Structure formats: C-alpha cells, structure tokens
Amino acid sequence: MECGLVVTHLKLQHGETVEVKGKILSDCKEFVVNLGQDCDNIALHFNPRFDCKGDVNTIVCNSKENGEWGEEQRESDFPFEQDGKVQLSFTFLPGEIKVLLAEGHEISFLNRLGLKTIEYIAVEGDFKIRVLKFP
Numbered sequence: 001m002e003c004g005l006v007v008t009h010l011k012l013q014h015g016e017t018v019e020v021k022g023k024i025l026s027d028c029k030e031f032v033v034n035l036g037q038d039c040d041n042i043a044l045h046f047n048p049r050f051d052c053k054g055d056v057n058t059i060v061c062n063s064k065e066n067g068e069w070g071e072e073q074r075e076s077d078f079p080f081e082q083d084g085k086v087q088l089s090f091t092f093l094p095g096e097i098k099v100l101l102a103e104g105h106e107i108s109f110l111n112r113l114g115l116k117t118i119e120y121i122a123v124e125g126d127f128k129i130r131v132l133k134f135p
C-alpha cells in the first residue's frame with residue numbers, strides 16, 4: 001500500500017478547484033481523497049473501493065464532523081481500473097463539492113459542514129499520486 005500525502009493551509013475558496021492525478025496500483029483494494037478542515041472535519045471523504053469492506057467497484061462518499069462519520073453516499077459510476085491512470089478534479093462550491101471523474105462522470109456531494117474554505121487534503125491508499133494542482 002502506498003503512503004499518503006497530506007497538504008494543510010490550502011485556503012481553497014468557493015469556486016476553486018483541486019486536481020489530483022496519479023496511478024491506481026495493480027492490486028488496489030481502495031484509495032481515499034479527503035478534503036476538509038482537518039482529519040476530524042472532512043467535507044468530502046471520496047473512497048473508491050474495488051473490493052473491500054463489502055463493496056465492489058463502488059465509490060463511497062461521506063463527511064466527518066468532529067470525528068464522527070455522517071451518512072454514506074454511494075455512487076454506481078466507477079470509471080476506474082486497477083493499474084490505470086486517474087485524473088480527478090474537486091471543485092469547492094458554497095453548497096457542494098463537485099467531483100469530475102473520467103468519461104465525463106460527475107459526482108455532487110453536499111457541503112454538509114458548511115465550510116467557507118478547504119484547508120486540508122489527504123490522499124491515501126493503493127494509489128501513487130503524481131500531480132496535485134491547486135490555485
């Protein structure tokens with residue numbers, strides 16, 4: 001499993017976008033991109049699962065507030081392949097975070113925490129990050 005990457009003090013404003021590019025490991029079970037205030041206050045936990053925790057080829061999204069998980073949101077689109085390249089963009093809006101996936105797939109996740117800025121991004125799991133681009 002690859003180690004993670006954490007960036008803090010991002011000061012991502014509404015309307016701004018973070019891009020993540022990398023490669024999914026050939027034996028990937030899952031990977032995670034977390035966006036939020038810090039590790040206990042996550043506006044979007046973006047968790048593609050190839051085969052783990054009872055999920056197969058499913059994207060699980062959730063929020064975490066004061067260390068407590070919210071209600072999971074599962075997505076049926078799964079434009080990922082093991083050993084494949086990935087390009088994701090996360091656009092932070094007042095009421096939601098829009099995730100643009102490959103093949104034009106898009107996910108919208110409510111800004112449940114009502115964050116005014118995104119300070120924290122963490123990428124972990126079976127994923128080799130190559131590019132993290134932010135404004």
Ligand SMILES: CCCO[C@@H]1O[C@H](CO)[C@@H](O[C@@H]2O[C@H](CO)[C@H](O)[C@H](OCc3cn(Cc4ccccc4)nn3)[C@H]2O)[C@H](O)[C@H]1NC(C)=O
Nearest residue numbers: 001030031032045047053054060061062069072124125126
């Ligand atoms: C039916 C009753 C049990 O429900 C299950 O409860 C599990 C425990 O809460 C749920 O799994 C958790 O779902 C969370 C999102 O709702 C997070 O995904 C939890 O993982 C957090 C996490 C682990 N890691 C380390 C990591 C990441 C990637 C690869 C390897 C390690 N980073 N963040 C993950 O353990 C899991 O999604 C949930 N399944 C369902 C169907 O609800």
